Amino acid sequence: MKNIKPRVPEGGAIEDGPVITMEQYSEIMKKQLGKEYLRFAENVIRRVNPVVGSNVLEIGPGPGWAGINLVKRRKDLRLTGLDASADMIRVATSNVNKEGIQGIDYLVGVAEKMVDLKDGQFDLVISRDSLHHWEEPEKVFKEIKRVLKPDGKLYIHDSRRDMNAFGGLMVAVFSRFVPHNMGYFWKTSIAASYTPEEIAGILKKAGIADWQVDSDLMDLTIYKN
Numbered sequence: 001m002k003n004i005k006p007r008v009p010e011g012g013a014i015e016d017g018p019v020i021t022m023e024q025y026s027e028i029m030k031k032q033l034g035k036e037y038l039r040f041a042e043n044v045i046r047r048v049n050p051v052v053g054s055n056v057l058e059i060g061p062g063p064g065w066a067g068i069n070l071v072k073r074r075k076d077l078r079l080t081g082l083d084a085s086a087d088m089i090r091v092a093t094s095n096v097n098k099e100g101i102q103g104i105d106y107l108v109g110v111a112e113k114m115v116d117l118k119d120g121q122f123d124l125v126i127s128r129d130s131l132h133h134w135e136e137p138e139k140v141f142k143e144i145k146r147v148l149k150p151d152g153k154l155y156i157h158d159s160r161r162d163m164n165a166f167g168g169l170m171v172a173v174f175s176r177f178v179p180h181n182m183g184y185f186w187k188t189s190i191a192a193s194y195t196p197e198e199i200a201g202i203l204k205k206a207g208i209a210d211w212q213v214d215s216d217l218m219d220l221t222i223y224k225n
């Protein structure tokens with residue numbers, strides 16, 4: 001039996017603060033995680049193969065780089081990003097304009113209650129590294145199910161808290177070399193994340209039986225295709 005540390009929740013929205021604005025956060029993330037955003041977009045295409053012309057909802061887009069990479073690769077997609085942080089939406093909107101991308105719009109709102117979104121509005125829901133911030137994931141899963149078409153697809157990516165000793169060692173080593181204190185935030189994100197078993201339990205409580213939970217050394221994905 002694995003000795004898994006208790007979860008340490010990490011708030012909801014990420015907003016401008018005294019130390020860093022979301023414009024600065026956006027630039028740091030783009031520089032540090034550029035390849036990860038590309039990998040996320042490629043994984044969405046490979047794992048769930050969005051139908052041509054899909055209406056996509058991205059939950060917690062933050063500065064927008066994950067969805068921007070996806071729409072750059074699949075220009076047929078239309079993407080709506082929903083983020084609890086008005087500061088993040090300001091920056092994501094500016095990033096989309098600077099990149100000259102068509103087909104992406106953003107809304108400020110919490111995923112636990114998607115007040116502006118209709119039943120069955122989306123063909124695909126995606127999310128990258130936002131799940132560990134959701135205050136009530138069971139409510140979010142029920143809302144995703146509501147706004148997703150019955151045959152809709154899903155791809156949610158996040159860290160896993162129960163990584164093995166090798167994964168833990170990699171985080172301990174690499175986090176020392178990440179600038180701007182991002183190594184510290186990487187570790188707090190992992191501490192706030194879930195185990196695949198916890199996610200399976202939350203899905204069961206939400207009455208959702210047709211989503212799959214997958215995991216590798218450091219990450220977990222929830223998907224439906």
Ligand SMILES: C[S@@+](CC[C@H](N)C(=O)[O-])C[C@H]1O[C@@H](n2cnc3c(N)ncnc32)[C@H](O)[C@@H]1O
Nearest residue numbers: 012013014060061062083084085110111130133
């Ligand atoms: C760690 S950031 C990840 C941003 C982006 N997906 C990326 O990979 O760079 C988490 C994002 O989720 C947003 N968020 C947190 N809780 C949320 C909620 N309940 N509903 C919608 N967005 C939320 C935060 O404001 C933040 O922008």
